[in-house]
Amino acid sequence: MAEEGSDKKSDQKLSTITADMTVAIIALLVALSFLGLYIREVLDWYQRLLEWFYSKNWQGINFWLTIIFSVINAGLLVFIVFTIRRYSRLTEIIQSTGGLKEELPAPPEEEAQRQWGHIRDLANSQNPSDWNMAVLRADALLDDILKQHRLRNMIAHDPLEQHTRETIIHALRSYDQALRDLGMFEEKV
Numbered sequence: 217m218a219e220e221g222s223d224k225k226s227d228q229k230l231s232t233i234t235a236d237m238t239v240a241i242i243a244l245l246v247a248l249s250f251l252g253l254y255i256r257e258v259l260d261w262y263q264r265l266l267e268w269f270y271s272k273n274w275q276g277i278n279f280w281l282t283i284i285f286s287v288i289n290a291g292l293l294v295f296i297v298f299t300i301r302r303y304s305r306l307t308e309i310i311q312s313t314g315g316l317k318e319e320l321p322a323p324p325e326e327e328a329q330r331q332w333g334h335i336r337d338l339a340n341s342q343n344p345s346d347w348n349m350a351v352l353r354a355d356a357l358l359d360d361i362l363k364q365h366r367l368r369n370m371i372a373h374d375p376l377e378q379h380t381r382e383t384i385i386h387a388l389r390s391y392d393q394a395l396r397d398l399g400m401f402e403e404k405v
Contacts, residue, residue: 331357
């Protein structure tokens with residue numbers, strides 16, 4: 217009995233598949249017949265396009281394109297010559313003055329000390345607006361120094377990098393001391 221039920225289901229599937237295939241073949245034949253009706257028109261359109269293309273006088277257009285691109289090439293050549301001459305003059309100037317003098321940036325400690333000296337000058341001024349400027353510049357200096365903290369940047373940019381416990385403890389003690397100096401925490405007794 218169970219075998220008869222499965223045979224009926226497989227016969228139904230087979231008939232469904234056969235019907236689907238028949239519909240698909242009929243649809244394909246209909247599509248090909250419509251394509252056959254228009255294929256002649258497509259080929260005629262292509263033939264007209266080729267006839268139009270070959271009927272044009274392309275030599276006149278070629279003449280004008282040659283003139284335009286020759287002018288562009290001449291402009292580029294003038295630009296290249298101009299650039300080479302400027303470069304050679306710059307080289308002569310550098311050689312005559314003994315070369316470019318590169319100023320290496322000062323180490324961060326020296327730069328901070330230089331800026332702090334300027335901040336002190338502002339604070340010692342008789343002008344009250346200089347006092348305000350001293351506070352603003354001191355704040356900016358501290359901000360710059362904190363941004364340059366290498367460990368913080370390394371952790372922020374590569375959080376998977378492992379650091380030694382001693383390095384982390386040293387950094388945290390530095391932060392703790394800075395916050396205490398700013399009066400954020402109570403002093404240890």
